[in-house]
Amino acid sequence: MGLSILIVNYNTEQFIVNFLHDLTKQTIGASCLEVIIVNNSNNNTMQSLIEQNNLNLNLNIQVILSENIGFGRAMNVAASVASQPHLLIANPDLVLADHHYLQELLIQAESHPQYGAITTQLLDEKQQDLSEFYDYEFHETFGFKNQICWFSGALLLIRSEVYQHIGGFDPDFFMYCEDEDICLRLKQHGLPLIKVNHLQISHIGGASEPNLCHNYFSRWYRSQILFAYKHMSADAFNVLLRKLQRKARYKCMTYQLLKPFGIARYKFKLTQWQAMAEILKKTQQESTDWLKYTPK
Incomplete structure (x- = not known):
């Protein structure tokens, strides 16, 4: 029932600190949880903030320094050192209000042992659920019409062995569409995408790239x-x-x-x-x- 939470930081340190504070309030046992942060900002700010907030006393946190290698590649780095059977791909700007969220998420994962990816409601600031999509880029479905085609990579649960089997995120994508790509490959392998509608998490959005330039x-x-x-x-x-x-x-x-x-x-x-x-x-x-x- 263990969970590795994988996060990529690129100038989103304060968002991550807030999210880590939320994690300390989760009912899941500390021994079943680890947090791996790949710091694409390539500085010591993230580690300093963790130490200043004493977060490493409550959580098992590992920070890996990196150049800005993009989202997917950084997630692959984090997954390569993860030790738990389930990986939670998580954006830095998530807000976790439900203290039982992670425990219930893992219960759902154990209830669907052959799952490809699991997500929950992902609510924006207008309380709109932006977790699931029914076509890919340019309205293509690739044979999966009237099905969930992909989940937002802001929150994505994948079994570690499945992640490794399909090769993780495609490293050719620097940022954007890598979540569509991995979900399409999961579906092509016959692994289902499962939505848990009774769980909710908030997503602020645009933390690492606020300017649409x-x-x-x-x-x-x-x-x-x-x-x-x-x-x-x-x-x-x-x-x-x-x-x-x-x-x-x-x-x-x-x-x-x-x-x-x-x-x-x-x-x-x-x-x-x-x-x-x-x-x-x-x-x-x-x-x-x-x-x-x-x-x-």
């Missing part, structure tokens, strides 16, 4: 196109690229004409579609291998 959209669209490249047929992928190129040209032209009106929403949309146009242009001019994340 050009660089954000570039990372997001690059991951979307990479996901399509990996999972679509070559013909379907090329049709998609042509469709997106036409749409991006039209959107950029439209919002460029509207930009002089000074409406913030138009400027935001122009930034968004310019990022998409740049990704598509580079994909057309170069091998699609450039989409894959390569560590510096």
Whole structure:
């Protein structure tokens, strides 16, 4: 019944400290719980905050220093040193109010020994549940129509042996869409995605990337196109690229004409579609291998 909680930090230290405080109030036994934080910020701030708050006295916490290698790769690092049979992929900005949450989550895991991934209600600030999705990027279902296709990677429970068997998160994704990818691979292996609706956890969202700027959209669209490249047929992928190129040209032209009106929403949309146009242009001019994340 043991649980390893895996967290990636990138300038989200205070969110993590708050979450760790929540963990100290959980009814699950301390001997059954470990926390592994991969610190992509590559500094000692995280460890210092843990020591200042005496959190390491109540929790088994391990901090691993790292360069910013992205979300999926960092989770793979954490999973490689995890010692418990169940892995909880957790975003730093989760708020855990139910003191029985982790204990009940593990009971559900033991009740479904062949599960692929488990999640619960994941509530945003408007109390909307944003945990489950019924299609993948560009409205593809890959044969899983009218089913849950993927769970948000903000909270994802996976058995350690399953995680290792499927190779963990695909390291080609730097950030975004890696949760869709791993859930699709779980389903392709015949492992079910299970939603526990009577459990709730809050997710603030956007902690590591609060500014929706050009660089954000570039990372997001690059991951979307990479996901399509990996999972679509070559013909379907090329049709998609042509469709997106036409749409991006039209959107950029439209919002460029509207930009002089000074409406913030138009400027935001122009930034968004310019990022998409740049990704598509580079994909057309170069091998699609450039989409894959390569560590510096």
